[in-house]
Structures are given as C-alpha cells and as structure tokens.
Amino acid sequence: MSSSSTRWGALAVLCAVIFLDALDVSMVGVALPAIQHDLGLTTSSLQWVVSGYVLGYGGLLLLGGRTADLLGRRRVFLAALGVFAVASLLGGVVDDGGLLIAARFIKGVAAAFTAPAALSIITTTFPEGPERNRALSIFTACGASGYSLGLVLSGLLTEIGWRWTLLMPVPVAVIALVAALKVLPKGREERAEGGHDLVGAVTITASMLLLVFTVVQAPEVGWASLQTIGSLVGVALLLGLFVFAELRMRHPLVRLGILRSGHIVRANLGLLILMGSYVAFQFVAMQYFQNLLGWSALGTAMAFLPAGLLVAVTSTKMGDFADRFGTGKLIVIGAAALAGGYAIFLGIDRTPSLGGMVIPGMILLGIAFALSFPSLNIQATNGVDDDEQGLASGLLNTSGQVGGAIVLAVVTAVLTSGGGGETLSIGSLRAAIVVSLVLALVGLAISATGLRARKAAPAVAESAKVYETV
Numbered sequence: 001m002s003s004s005s006t007r008w009g010a011l012a013v014l015c016a017v018i019f020l021d022a023l024d025v026s027m028v029g030v031a032l033p034a035i036q037h038d039l040g041l042t043t044s045s046l047q048w049v050v051s052g053y054v055l056g057y058g059g060l061l062l063l064g065g066r067t068a069d070l071l072g073r074r075r076v077f078l079a080a081l082g083v084f085a086v087a088s089l090l091g092g093v094v095d096d097g098g099l100l101i102a103a104r105f106i107k108g109v110a111a112a113f114t115a116p117a118a119l120s121i122i123t124t125t126f127p128e129g130p131e132r133n134r135a136l137s138i139f140t141a142c143g144a145s146g147y148s149l150g151l152v153l154s155g156l157l158t159e160i161g162w163r164w165t166l167l168m169p170v171p172v173a174v175i176a177l178v179a180a181l182k183v184l185p186k187g188r189e190e191r192a193e194g195g196h197d198l199v200g201a202v203t204i205t206a207s208m209l210l211l212v213f214t215v216v217q218a219p220e221v222g223w224a225s226l227q228t229i230g231s232l233v234g235v236a237l238l239l240g241l242f243v244f245a246e247l248r249m250r251h252p253l254v255r256l257g258i259l260r261s262g263h264i265v266r267a268n269l270g271l272l273i274l275m276g277s278y279v280a281f282q283f284v285a286m287q288y289f290q291n292l293l294g295w296s297a298l299g300t301a302m303a304f305l306p307a308g309l310l311v312a313v314t315s316t317k318m319g320d321f322a323d324r325f326g327t328g329k330l331i332v333i334g335a336a337a338l339a340g341g342y343a344i345f346l347g348i349d350r351t352p353s354l355g356g357m358v359i360p361g362m363i364l365l366g367i368a369f370a371l372s373f374p375s376l377n378i379q380a381t382n383g384v385d386d387d388e389q390g391l392a393s394g395l396l397n398t399s400g401q402v403g404g405a406i407v408l409a410v411v412t413a414v415l416t417s418g419g420g421g422e423t424l425s426i427g428s429l430r431a432a433i434v435v436s437l438v439l440a441l442v443g444l445a446i447s448a449t450g451l452r453a454r455k456a457a458p459a460v461a462e463s464a465k466v467y468e469t470v
Contacts, residue, residue: 009183014118015142016176021111022146030154030297031162033290039097047412051405052101056108058401059205065116065394073117080113085173092167119393137318140374148308155301199245200253207238215409267380268399273443276403277436280411284432310366318374327375331447334372339440341365
C-alpha cells in the first residue's frame with residue numbers, strides 16, 4: 001500500500017465494511033415491533049435480537065484484534081467478511097426467534113474480526129499525524145453514519161417487510177468482499193509474535209455473556225435471588241481469572257500495560273458510555289414512538305433523520321477539527337451535547353412536540369456522535385505501536401459494543417419492571433431515558449478530567465525545566 005491511490009482505494013472498501021458493521025447494531029431498530037409481533041417475542045426476549053449481535057461483536061473483538069495482528073490483517077478481514085455475508089442471509093430467512101438471535105450472534109462474531117482488522121490496516125498504513133487523522137475521521141464517519149442512519153434505512157425497509165432489514169447487507173458485503181480481494185494487496189505484512197490466548201478469550205467472553213444474561217433475568221427472578229447473586233459472583237470470578245491469566249501469559253490477549261495510558265482509558269470509557277447510552281436510547285425510542293404512540297416505521301425513521309444526516313455530513317471534517325482543537329475538547333463538547341439530547345427527551349408524553357422535543361433532541365444527539373465518535377477513535381490509537389494497533393482498536397470497539405449490550409440489558413430491565421411487566425408507560429420510558437442521561441453526565445465528567453490532565457502536563461514539564469536549571 002505504498003501509493004497514495006492504493007491507500008485511499010483500500011480505505012473506501014474498509015469504510016464500506018465498517019458502515020455495515022455499525023449499521024447492523026441499529027438496522028433492526030425500527031423493525032423490532034414487527035419482529036416481535038411476527039415471531040411472538042416478549043420485550044425481554046426482543047432485546048436479544050439487538051444484544052445477540054452486540055455481544056458477539058463486543059465479546060470477541062479483543063480476540064479479533066489479536067488474531068489480525070498474529071495471522072495477518074488482510075487474511076482475517078477477508079475470511080470474516082465472508083462469514084458476515086452468510087450469517088446475514090441466514091438471519092433474513094429464519095422463522096424462529098431463537099434461530100434469529102443465533103444468526104445475529106454469529107454475524108456479530110464476524111464483525112468482531114472485520115472491525116479491528118480494518119482499523120489496524122488503516123493505522124499501520126497511514127502515518128500518525130494529519131494524514132492518519134483524516135483517514136480515521138473518514139473511517140469513523142462511516143461507522144457513525146451506520147449507527148445513525150441504520151434506523152432511517154430500517155424504517156424505509158420495514159415498510160416493505162422487516163426481513164429486508166436483515167437481507168440488505170448481503171449484496172453489499174459480497175460486493176465489498178470482491179473489491180477487497182482486488183484493492184487489499186497480497187504483499188507480506190508484519191505480524192506480531194506470539195500465539196492465541198484462549199484462556200483470556202474464553203473468560204472475557206463468558207463473563208460478558210453471563211453479565212448481560214444476569215441483568216436481563218434479574219427483574220424476573222429477583223435482584224436478591226440466589227440465581228442473580230450467584231451469577232454476579234460468577235462474573236466476578238471469570239473477570240478475576242481473565243486478569244490473572246493476562247498477567248501471567250507470555251503473549252496475552254490484552255497486554256494490561258496498555259491501560260496505563262490515561263488517554264486510552266478515557267477513550268475506552270468514553271465510547272462505552274456513548275454506545276451504551278445511545279443503543280439503549282434507540283431501543284426505548286422504538287418502544288415509545290411505535291408501541292405507545294402508534295407511529296409507523298417510516299415516521300419513526302424520519303424522527304431519527306436529523307441525527308443521521310448531521311453525522312453523515314459533518315463527521316468527515318472531524319480530522320481537521322482534531323488537528324486544530326485537539327480531540328479532548330471535541331469529546332467534552334460531544335459529551336455535553338449527548339447529555340443535553342437525553343435531557344430534552346425526558347419531556348416525553350402522549351402528544352410529543354416535533355419542534356420542541358424530537359427535532360432539537362435528535363440534533364443534539366447527532367452533534368454528540370459527529371464530535372465524539374471520530375475523536376475517541378483517534379485518541380484511542382495515538383501513541384500505540386504498530387504491532388498493537390489491532391489490540392488497541394479491538395479494545396476500543398469492545399468497550400463500545402459491550403457497553404451497548406450491558407446498558408441495553410439494564411434499560412430493558414427498567415422497562416419491564418417499572419411499567420408493570422410487558423405494559424409500557426410514560427413513567428417506565430422516562431426512567432429508562434434517565435439511565436442514558438446519568439451515563440452521559442458521567443461521561444462528561446470523565447472527559448473533563450482529560451482536559452485538566454493536558455493542562456497540567458505543560459506545567460509539570462515547565463517545573464522540571466526550572467528544577468534542572470537550579
């Protein structure tokens with residue numbers, strides 16, 4: 001990938017795939033009520049149509065990133081993209097809720113290998129600085145657009161039939177696979193030394209699956225029940241075993257030393273909160289607009305259009321903004337906009353105002369995604385060696401996807417317990433939005449600490465110079 005045209009051609013293919021990966025998180029959003037009706041799913045079961053994909057995606061991203069470093073990014077990317085296309089086809093033709101969730105999980109697993117491989121191809125191809133920032137801003141703009149426009153496309157396709165929301169990615173994935181075979185060169189690429197950390201992969205994936213399952217089941221069996229407490233203990237033991245293994249493995253799945261960098265930790269926490277709160281909010285909004293207000297799939301999609309368009313139009317410029325203002329400031333502004341958007345939606349009622357609530361709230365959420373998503377990706381990969389770019393990108397995406405699964409499970413528990421089982425109410429919907437708002441405020445506080453750290457760094461450096469001259 002030495003020539004500029006080859007690099008940017010490869011970037012176009014990688015962008016198409018990350019758009020699909022992100023699209024599938026939200027693509028079924030507007031179709032959920034139709035899927036629930038046709039397949040006879042409860043609200044608790046319905047959230048697994050989203051969580052199945054998100055957990056497969058988030059649970060194996062670390063392994064996907066490490067595998068790309070070890071086996072070759074091109075090879076891993078192409079194989080996983082093929083599986084993604086097949087799983088997309090299967091998800092669109094099954095007639096059973098359990099099989100649909102299984103297909104979504106497999107699809108998420110495939111995305112767990114394509115996403116970090118794609119991001120590490122970019123970060124090892126474009127030199128750190130303005131050129132990489134521009135490439136990353138375009139790449140992450142496609143991801144952010146997938147999250148934001150997925151609901152819009154879902155609404156349009158659901159008017160034809162909900163299965164089309166699951167089948168649409170198939171031809172796009174096939175075209176991207178053919179193009180990738182041509183534009184991603186077969187030249188030998190540097191690979192990291194070491195092997196697969198199966199203990200780490202199994203324990204971290206099992207702990208995330210058990211945690212989400214526990215949160216989903218807790219409202220039914222009781223938060224103080226033996227099952228819930230036992231499951232939480234099991235989660236803690238699995239996470240402890242994961243840390244124990246990583247500290248002693250010669251080639252761990254996650255080199256825990258990478259978490260000593262404050263900006264990397266803040267970026268991962270930031271994406272966890274951004275994705276967790278927004279995926280949960282989307283689920284709540286679908287229940288509100290369609291099940292409570294009776295809006296059509298197309299009408300619901302149009303409600304999300306301002307956010308989607310704003311992200312698609314502006315986020316490609318974030319690389320230039322990051323060069324000029326720094327990622328820290330953009331993330332703080334994005335976190336504030338995120339909290340503002342959720343706060344506006346606390347005013348939900350049975351006669352919502354488009355001009356007073358829906359459109360202003362969506363515009364703020366669009367601003368939040370446009371500013372935060374690219375900036376967090378840039379921040380999370382800066383200063384990381386090439387042989388750990390797969391790890392850094394896998395860690396970041398894991399934070400986002402696992403955050404989405406866990407917060408969605410919490411919000412679903414709030415909806416089904418606060419509103420009287422399967423009966424939705426304004427009160428239960430508002431309580432679920434409060435969860436997203438509280439998370440956004442926590443994210444704002446965390447991002448603000450990054451600004452203070454950067455302000456303190458020059459002062460410390462200056463003090464050191466003074467000390468040296470004494």
